[in-house]
Structures are given as structure tokens and as C-alpha cells.
Amino acid sequence: MIALDVDGRTIQVEAGITVLEACLQNGIFIPNLCFVKTRKRPHASCRLCFVEIDGLDRPVPSCTQRVRDGMKVRTDTEPVRRLQRSAFKLLMSTHICTPRECPTQGRCQLIRTAKLLKVSLKPSPLERLERDVDPVVRLGPLVHYPYRCVLCGRCVHVCGEESGHGLLTFAKRGFNTVVATFVSEGEEGPCAECSACVGVCPTGALTLEAPETAESEEPGRAADSGG
Amino acid sequence: MHKLDPEKRLALLAEEARKRQAQASREDVPTLRIVMSTCGLAAGAAETRAAFEEALERRGLEARIVAVGCLGHCYAEPLVVIHHPASGFPPLCYYNIDPGKARMLVDSFLLDGDPALEYVLGAMVPNDLLPAVTDFPRFSMEQRVVMEHCGAIDPHSLDDYLALGGYGALATALGRSPGWVLDEVARSGLRGRGGAGFPTGRKWRLAAEAPADSKVVICNADEGDPGAYMDRTIMESNPHQLLEGMALCAYAVGAEEAIVYVRAEYPLAVRTIQRAIDDARKAGLLGERILGSDFSLHIRVFQGSGAFVCGEETALIQSIEGRRGMPQHRPPYPVEAGLWGRPTVVNNVKTLSTVPAILTRGAHWFRSIGTEKSPGTAIFSVVGNVTHAGLVEIPMGTTLRTLIFDVCGGIPKKKAFKAVQIGGPSGGCLSGDFLDTSIDFDSLTEAGAMMGSGGMVVMDEDSCMVDVARYFLDFTQNESCGKCTFCRIGTRHLLLILDRITKGEGREEDLELLDTLSRDIRDGSLCGLGKTAPNPVLTSLRYFRDEYEAHVREKRCPALKCRALTAFYIDLDKCARGCDACVGCCPVEAIFTTRGRKKAIDQELCVKCGECVTACPPEYDAVVRVSPAHLAPIIERPQPSEGRG
Numbered sequence A: 001m002i003a004l005d006v007d008g009r010t011i012q013v014e015a016g017i018t019v020l021e022a023c024l025q026n027g028i029f030i031p032n033l034c035f036v037k038t039r040k041r042p043h044a045s046c047r048l049c050f051v052e053i054d055g056l057d058r059p060v061p062s063c064t065q066r067v068r069d070g071m072k073v074r075t076d077t078e079p080v081r082r083l084q085r086s087a088f089k090l091l092m093s094t095h096i097c098t099p100r101e102c103p104t105q106g107r108c109q110l111i112r113t114a115k116l117l118k119v120s121l122k123p124s125p126l127e128r129l130e131r132d133v134d135p136v137v138r139l140g141p142l143v144h145y146p147y148r149c150v151l152c153g154r155c156v157h158v159c160g161e162e163s164g165h166g167l168l169t170f171a172k173r174g175f176n177t178v179v180a181t182f183v184s185e186g187e188e189g190p191c192a193e194c195s196a197c198v199g200v201c202p203t204g205a206l207t208l209e210a211p212e213t214a215e216s217e218e219p220g221r222a223a224d225s226g227g
Numbered sequence B: 001m002h003k004l005d006p007e008k009r010l011a012l013l014a015e016e017a018r019k020r021q022a023q024a025s026r027e028d029v030p031t032l033r034i035v036m037s038t039c040g041l042a043a044g045a046a047e048t049r050a051a052f053e054e055a056l057e058r059r060g061l062e063a064r065i066v067a068v069g070c071l072g073h074c075y076a077e078p079l080v081v082i083h084h085p086a087s088g089f090p091p092l093c094y095y096n097i098d099p100g101k102a103r104m105l106v107d108s109f110l111l112d113g114d115p116a117l118e119y120v121l122g123a124m125v126p127n128d129l130l131p132a133v134t135d136f137p138r139f140s141m142e143q144r145v146v147m148e149h150c151g152a153i154d155p156h157s158l159d160d161y162l163a164l165g166g167y168g169a170l171a172t173a174l175g176r177s178p179g180w181v182l183d184e185v186a187r188s189g190l191r192g193r194g195g196a197g198f199p200t201g202r203k204w205r206l207a208a209e210a211p212a213d214s215k216v217v218i219c220n221a222d223e224g225d226p227g228a229y230m231d232r233t234i235m236e237s238n239p240h241q242l243l244e245g246m247a248l249c250a251y252a253v254g255a256e257e258a259i260v261y262v263r264a265e266y267p268l269a270v271r272t273i274q275r276a277i278d279d280a281r282k283a284g285l286l287g288e289r290i291l292g293s294d295f296s297l298h299i300r301v302f303q304g305s306g307a308f309v310c311g312e313e314t315a316l317i318q319s320i321e322g323r324r325g326m327p328q329h330r331p332p333y334p335v336e337a338g339l340w341g342r343p344t345v346v347n348n349v350k351t352l353s354t355v356p357a358i359l360t361r362g363a364h365w366f367r368s369i370g371t372e373k374s375p376g377t378a379i380f381s382v383v384g385n386v387t388h389a390g391l392v393e394i395p396m397g398t399t400l401r402t403l404i405f406d407v408c409g410g411i412p413k414k415k416a417f418k419a420v421q422i423g424g425p426s427g428g429c430l431s432g433d434f435l436d437t438s439i440d441f442d443s444l445t446e447a448g449a450m451m452g453s454g455g456m457v458v459m460d461e462d463s464c465m466v467d468v469a470r471y472f473l474d475f476t477q478n479e480s481c482g483k484c485t486f487c488r489i490g491t492r493h494l495l496l497i498l499d500r501i502t503k504g505e506g507r508e509e510d511l512e513l514l515d516t517l518s519r520d521i522r523d524g525s526l527c528g529l530g531k532t533a534p535n536p537v538l539t540s541l542r543y544f545r546d547e548y549e550a551h552v553r554e555k556r557c558p559a560l561k562c563r564a565l566t567a568f569y570i571d572l573d574k575c576a577r578g579c580d581a582c583v584g585c586c587p588v589e590a591i592f593t594t595r596g597r598k599k600a601i602d603q604e605l606c607v608k609c610g611e612c613v614t615a616c617p618p619e620y621d622a623v624v625r626v627s628p629a630h631l632a633p634i635i636e637r638p639q640p641s642e643g644r645g
Helices: A021-027 A076-092 A108-115 A154-162 A196-200 A212-217 B007-026 B038-042 B045-059 B099-111 B158-165 B168-174 B178-188 B198-207 B230-237 B240-252 B267-282 B313-320 B347-359 B364-367 B399-406 B441-447 B465-479 B487-500 B506-525 B528-532 B535-543 B545-553 B581-585 B611-617 B640-643
Strands: A004-005 A009-013 A050-053 A072-073 A137-138 A142-144 A168-171 A178-181 B031-035 B064-068 B079-084 B091-096 B120-123 B216-221 B257-263 B298-304 B344-347 B377-384 B389-394 B416-420 B428-431 B454-460 B567-572 B592-593 B599-603 B623-626
Touching: A004 A021, A009 A021, A021 A050, A021 A108, A021 B416, A050 A076, A050 B506, A076 A108, A076 B506, A108 B198, A137 A178, A154 A168, A154 A196, A154 B178, B007 B158, B007 B168, B031 B038, B031 B045, B038 B045, B038 B230, B038 B267, B045 B099, B064 B623, B079 B216, B158 B240, B158 B267, B168 B347, B178 B198, B178 B240, B178 B267, B178 B347, B178 B364, B178 B611, B198 B240, B198 B298, B198 B344, B216 B230, B216 B240, B216 B313, B230 B240, B230 B267, B230 B347, B230 B377, B240 B257, B240 B267, B240 B298, B240 B344, B240 B347, B240 B441, B257 B267, B257 B313, B267 B298, B267 B399, B298 B313, B344 B347, B347 B364, B377 B399, B389 B399, B399 B416, B416 B465, B428 B465, B465 B487, B465 B545, B487 B506, B487 B528, B487 B545, B506 B535, B506 B545, B535 B545, B567 B599, B581 B592, B581 B611, B611 B623
Parallel strands: A004 A072, B031 B064, B216 B257, B216 B344, B257 B298, B377 B454
Antiparallel strands: A004 A009, A050 A072, A137 A142, A168 A178, B031 B079, B079 B091, B091 B120, B377 B389, B416 B428, B416 B454, B567 B623, B592 B599
16 A cells, blocks of 8 residues: 545555546546546546646646656646546536436436536536437447547447457547447447446447437436436 | 788779779760750750750761769750860850750751850850859859769769778778767767758767667658758769668668668669669678678669658658558657667768769868857759749858858849748748857857758749748648647648638737647657748748738738739820720739720739739839739720720
8 A cells, every 4th residue: 555645635546556546536526537447558538637746737637647656646736626627627628418318327428527516507608519410320239329429438438348249349539429339230240248338438428328319308218217 | 810801802893893984985976965854854955865866866977875963054954065075165154955956056066066056055164265154153052962962973873982981981981980970970970951950970870879689761852842852863863882882881870770761752763773772682782791791782773752841850751661650759768769669860861962973081070160069061943033043052150141142143134032932841931130140059049040951942022921821831730640639720720811811801819829839739749740841931020020920910911922912903104095005914803904005903803813914015014013903093994885986
């Protein structure tokens, strides 16, 4: 066990883990979307888990830093919050929040992040960006909602590296990047419906259930899920 | 010990090469060297060559035609150097030789001995008869280390390279030790020419010391900046120099495998480098037990699919491994764990091509060129509004003013200089205040631009800086891999904001938003592409803020470039009665005849293509472009009944 100082509090953690894990284990919430413990190399793509570490001149993603004994970490400095708010606003400019239909039922990472950062779920001052995607896409047996997807890549990782199915992948590039599959619509392909991808999705963009459009038309059901 | 040492083996090879060369060239036969690299071919060098061949055959003349690489003088392509010993003239350099001039030269020079001096740029060597090209600033102010033999030798001939002492540095190194190469490169102070300027010696030492059984050397030839073509030219003009540099690097770090990562959009470079690899292997200069030593190296070509981001080293490695070309978080750096987890040195074409010269002439000599912290030369492809566009190799420390105005001949058409974009889409736009900045890694970074890999776009007074920033952002957001939030979504927002400013829909708060968002993207992105993508916005905002303000506040484009903010009108005092040159050229029939039988433009119909400006005879010069658009006087179209009255 080694000790590190986070926001003036000393925490004891096992050696070899990342600063992000150390904080999360000790109840210090750092916004994060793309982190998966089993990745050999941090994906570091969501750009939310910034912290400041003594000795480094600018904020760094805490998922890329291994803990060191005596390390001094600050999670709530102005430069950290500035980058986090900026990244969050960028994500919200392409994310459509529909709390009533959302399978996360309010336990969405984005809502939690907004609360911590004390910002609204609206992208302002940025404008909402239109993406050239369908609202609902079938990925083999999975149902995918691209407007909820933040392209963190957790599903792609667990499907390929952990479950060994390799059903999911990124397709297209840049702003048009989407999660896709080579399996035809509705077919199973190599998918064993293990729902690992559904479980790791931080924003409820993947389900194994029937598309919600049909669901939400039934009166009552949508209201049950709350806001 | 009957084994010959590498240097003696190479000496034998070079001697054979010189013998073969002597047999091929005869004193009485003229030699025509035609620049046939991609720049030459684009200017019509293939047609010029065909015209020479046809004319020679028709006249029954004998001449040796050699296709050479680029001389760097792309403004003068197609370039031909004719050496006609019997005429008594030194080798002469002819510029802009189209097929007609080629046929004429065969008749007048090769047949009659008249060199047609009006088409001569200069003699290739100093002489008593006529000025030599080396007297011109475009030649004399350059200092060629990497490009020394470009355009002089046949890139497809190993003999040409060997005859000039090629592979000499490799043979020397093989006779000494990898440590000697590492020391010499470290002492030379060479910094990576790919953009960031990391000390090459330190990178190689890290790879050499990395514990691993097998290591890899990768030459990064995935050149993607708009307007930059230094790496392509070097590969097309002197491929063996690059291969020798790669072999030296591999020997120094202990690698037996090397890869040239070149984009598939460079087919001629791919063919040239592949042929060079094959030739060198046959001669025992690559492959197993090079020059009889214990060192083996296998070099292969990997063709990239043209994604800009694959020029980033971790994305490049992903792409070779068959994955999606997305940058990875560093560390680990490739020198620790690169291709397939093995220690990997990734160096740019120019870096590797510099190494043979350093080892041949010594680190001390290399340090004598350039500045203390950036020794050596810099190669730029200078393009845009500049008289002598092309490839230029200058010592580091030369000022931008010298490079643009002295070496490259300044801005054409007597226009004023406005800005220079250095380092491609990742670099910055520098204003005239920075013309006396020294060209080296640190000074350019300090000014807000960057050395980059060597793309330089010169812009005159007619360039709108907001539009230029929009152009580069359009490029980077299109080339973003989509992995991290800031680059994927942030650059898209930047582009949309710039887009609406150029359309006159900009808002006051947009300037602040551009600035803060650019800073966040710079500080928050994962890889170098994202971190540097906002540079064109940040620098143009800093140095040309007045232009942004004019667009937003006055809906005015000072450079008269942005279509939505400008309008064309015809100055009735200048327009000639009865002339209708502009009427026919207008694609939307927006030009009508006024009551006074002059012409006017219907602003409702005009699409602002500018054709009427070109069509209006220069003696009238009556079409005026103004900004903001409402400055154009509105002239009523006469009613049909009125027109006849």
C-alpha cells in the first residue's frame, strides 16, 4: 500500500493502479466515461478525468497516471474544471438527453458529471450539432441509440478484448464516427448476448431490448421510468 | 582472415559502378536530364520527354535521356538540363520546356549548336561564357545537405549513388561500432525533422538501450500537410540516401527490420523506393550480412491509406498492425513499446536522409551549419503567392524575410505580403511583424507557429485570414480520427463558428468563444493533431484580430474574399457605352443594360463569381468589388417599355 494526497486528504491505495481508480475507490468522484480497468493501455479519449499533479505543469487525465507514493493530486482546481466543463459541453452538443426513455433511469454518468461541475445539461454557449445518424440502429441483436452514444469505446473494448466476440467496432471517422458492426440487422453473428457491452455503457446507448420508439408509445411505461 | 572489410567491399562496388557509367556515357553524345519527379510530370515532363525522343529520332540524332528527380525549382518545370559537350557549352539548364520548345531545342542546339539562350535559366557550373545558376539567390543562398544530389542523379540508378560515394557512411560505420554512430548523431545535435524537433541522438540511444531481442526502424513518409511535398521529392529523387540513413539507424539501435511507411497517394515514390530496396539488396547493401559484416537488415515498404492522422507515430504503428489508425496515449513511447510491442524508432524522411552526410563529414561540420540549438538545414516546400515556388533547403537561422523575398523572389504581381503559414494545418499564420524571425525550432514555436515538417504557404494581401483559418480547420476536422472529445467535436464547432463569420452571420461573442474553445482543444486533446489543430485560429486571432472584428461587426471582409460579405458593381463612369464584354460571360444573366446604355449588375441575381472582372477590358476596368455588400449602388433594371424609349 502506498499513500497519496488528494485534495489535502491522505488515501491509502495499492501500488500499480491509476490515480483515477485510487480516487474512485476512496469515494472521490472524478468524472469519467471511457475508463475500463481491464485495458492494458488507457484509452484516454473522453477527456473528462483531468486532475492536477504536483510536478506536472498542466492538467492530465488521471486514467493515464499510475499512483506514486507521496503523490499530491488536486481534483478541483480551476484549470481542471475548465477543461472538464469544456469537454462536457462538447459532448452535450451531440448528445440528446431524453430522461423519460433513458434506460439509465437517471443514473447516467453525464447527469452525475453535470451535478459535480455545476453546469446544465444544455451545451450553451455552444450550439447543438446535427449528426448524420439514424436515431435507432440495430447492431446485430443489439439496439443502439447513436444520439446517446459518447463514443467512449467501452463496448468495443469489452466485446473484443474481454468477451472475445469482436462484434463491435468503430466505423467512419472524425465527427461522423459511430459504433458499428459487421453483423446484419437482427442476426446474432458471433454475439452471445452476454450483455457485457450493455453493462459498461455509461449513457444507456446500447440495449438488448426492443427499440424504445414502440415502447414509449405505450402509455404509462415511459412515465414509470421517471426523470 | 581473408574477409574483406566493408569499406573495401564498397570500394569495389563503387569502382564497378563508375566503370558501367563510363561505358554508358560517351563524350560525343549529348545528355538530356529531364526532371521527371511528380512535380515535373504534373507540369508535363512526360510530354516533353516524348517530344525530345520523337524529334531525336526524326533527325537521326543520338542522345542519352536520363530521368532525374526534382531540383527543387518547381516554378520552372518542366526543367531540362542539356549537356552537349561537342557544342563547347557547359551543361545548360532550360526552364518551362514544353513539347514545342523541346523540338526546337533538338533542331537548334543538338543539330546546329545554337543553345537558344532565351530559354536558358543558367549554366549548371560556373564558366566564362554565360551566367551560372549558382549566381542566382535561389541557388546560391541555399545550402544543400539532404538535397545535394536531388535532380543531379538518376533515382533509379544505384550506380549513380555509388559513384558519388553513396553507402560510404554505412561502410565506415560497419567497420566501427553502433556506439560510434550513436555518439556522432548525438554530437551533431540533429533534431527530428517531422515537426516536434526531438533530438534524434537521444531517441536512438533510448531505443538502443531498450532491452529487447528485436527492434524496428520506421521511416515516417506519411506526408499529409496541404501543399507540403518535401518527403515525396526526396524519395523520388534520391531514395538510396534515405535507405542508407535507415540502415545506419538500424545498425545503431540494433534493429534488423525496417519499414518505409509511405502513403499510397505517392505511387511514384512507392515504386522508386521499392526499386531502390531491390537494387540495394542485390548489391549486398541490404539484406543478410550487409557488405560482409554481421549486420543484417530487411527493409520493406508499407503503403498507408492516406489518413492524415497516421502521420502521428502511435497511429502509424496501429495502422501497420492492421488496426484503426487512432493515436494512443503516450507513454509508453514507441522507443519503449512500439510496433508489436517492440522498441521502435520512428523518424521522418528528412531526418534519416540527413544522417549519411553527418557521418561522412562529421558532427562538427554539421554543427557549423544552422543555429546552436537547431543545427543543420531546413527544407521547406514554399508555395502560395510567391514568385519562385518549390523546394528550398536553407541553413537554420535564416530569417523568413530572406527565405521569402530573397531566395523565393517575393510576392508576384507587386502585391503586398500579408501572412505566412508555417507548419501546415498544425502551424500558425504569422504576420509581417514576424518576417525577421529566425527559422529554427524554438523561434518559430515562440512566435506561435511551428517548424512542422516543412510546409510553407505564403499569402498576399488578397487572402482573408478568417477564410484561411476556416480552410485549415475544415482540413483538420475532416482528418480527425474521432477518438477524443476535444478534437472530434471541438474542431467541428470551431469550423462552424468560422463558417458563420465568413458568411456574415458572426456574433460578437463568437470571438471570445473561438479563443476559449481553441485553448481548451489545445490543452485537452489526446494527440498532436488535436493539440495543434486550433493553431491557425489562435494565431490568426492574435495577429489579425481586426479582420475578425470587421467580419463580425461591420460584415466587411477587408480582403474582399468572403462571398457573402462582398458585392460587385459596375462603375458607370468607367463603363464604356455599347461594350458588352461582361454580359456574355455572366453565368446567371445578372448583367443588364442601363438607361444610359451602360451595364449594371442585378444584385439579386449575382452569384459573385467574378467572371465579369476578368471579362471587362483592362482599359475600362469598370467592375468593382466592395465589402460590405450594401456599398454596391443599387441600379434599377429598366422596364421593357422604358428600354425601347
